[in-house]
Amino acid sequence: MASQAEPGTEPRIPLSRERVLRAAVSVADSGGIESLTMRRLAEHLGAEAMSLYYHVANKEDVLDGVVDVIATEINEVVDRIDVPAGGADWKKAVRQRILSAREVLLRHSWAPGVFETRTNTSPAVLRYYDALLGMMRAGGFSYDLAHHALHALGSRALGFTQELFDPNSGAGAADQGADLAEMAGQFPHLVGMLAEIAHDDPDSTLGWCDDQSEFEFGLDLILDGLDRIRERG
Amino acid sequence: MASQAEPGTEPRIPLSRERVLRAAVSVADSGGIESLTMRRLAEHLGAEAMSLYYHVANKEDVLDGVVDVIATEINEVVDRIDVPAGGADWKKAVRQRILSAREVLLRHSWAPGVFETRTNTSPAVLRYYDALLGMMRAGGFSYDLAHHALHALGSRALGFTQELFDPNSGAGAADQGADLAEMAGQFPHLVGMLAEIAHDDPDSTLGWCDDQSEFEFGLDLILDGLDRIRERG
């Protein structure tokens, strides 16, 4: 339509699965995952919704493709890392790999939620895990221990953890309506912890607790534990 | 309608937020979370969809309420546990608490996904975390370490981890179409691991890897790590 009304303009780039998936990431990046609808995606591409179905089976397929795009971006980043190679250095290598993956996900904050809903594993994710396994093997892990390690890391292996409760929202609720004293009566330890943390770290720019350093704390806890088992076994 | 057509039957139990939320859990239990729509929920209650809105703000509110119902069920279970009390026994107590929470979630397999999408923390979840914190404090944790511990545990504190990749689906894909040799070329470590695990544990009734024992492995890894820090600090 637009191309007919304006003759002589761009010759219209044809759609393709590749282009559709890239656009999907772009839409989610700018408006969040709930803004990713087939109609909006088509609009973003200068096409109609039903045209997408020639390149993509359905919306589930789009979401599958989107995690593959993100995982590919992760692989591109981690492949550039200069690995210190195997032996006892496995921990350093794995740690850096995971933190790099996390950096990519921080650029697509909606992505973790999508990763978790997928059951079909994307080839790019498999490639990521395969290389991670390779590092552990080079570090002396048995396949069995490496297997346990993957489960223990869970989503952390890809660089994210879902925070189940955001103490800020609880604190906010307390500030607003409910009496803080009443709050303290109901949740004494929670309130005590919040008070102490806030006191210890009053001017942290990232809020009362820094997610990045918490992520690293948990990651190191697991990696150290695995290392101990590796040395013993 | 039905109550008008059949006069003299039950006097019709009035709706209430409580009843709506319990019905929502029941619907999700039997048909999965994607089957939980306002219309179906109403039908389950013998009412019309719009009638629910007198007791519930909107669907988000229903989901918030649903996690509160589940968290309350968890609290009821863990409150019954006979705690071995504080000191060095903290680990045993926390471990048992978390595994009990997991048992509840296993009865509502759709629940983890809903927990992760909530940002408003439910009072029942706060109560759960508060008691968990209390156990750690009794075990000698500083608030700071307990805070780190909560982040390190993440969703594991409530008894679940999201499995990002199910090797079964990968293996299934390999079995079906793609050549396993080609698969091994692309993902050598992954295929090696799968082969060894399958060989070591050929007749596990829970599949090639037991999620429960993997959960416990990861949980113990973290709890042991925290215990070491506690002793040192």
Place this chain on the structure above:
DNA sequence: TTGTACGACTTACGACGTAAGGGCGGCTAC
């Protein structure tokens, strides 16, 4: 007896995913 407010129902709207089919432009076969 007459409000009045609660608690349900009816109707309707816009957005979503997508099934079905129409049409255009460029290829290949003659």
Place this chain on the structure above:
DNA sequence: GTAGCCGCCCTTACGTCGTAAGTCGTACAA
């Protein structure tokens, strides 16, 4: 050349979703 085909995109339409707006019966207070 031109007839036919097919790859690619569009139009139209359907069923389902969440929910805004308005209606109605019933119970209780004045």
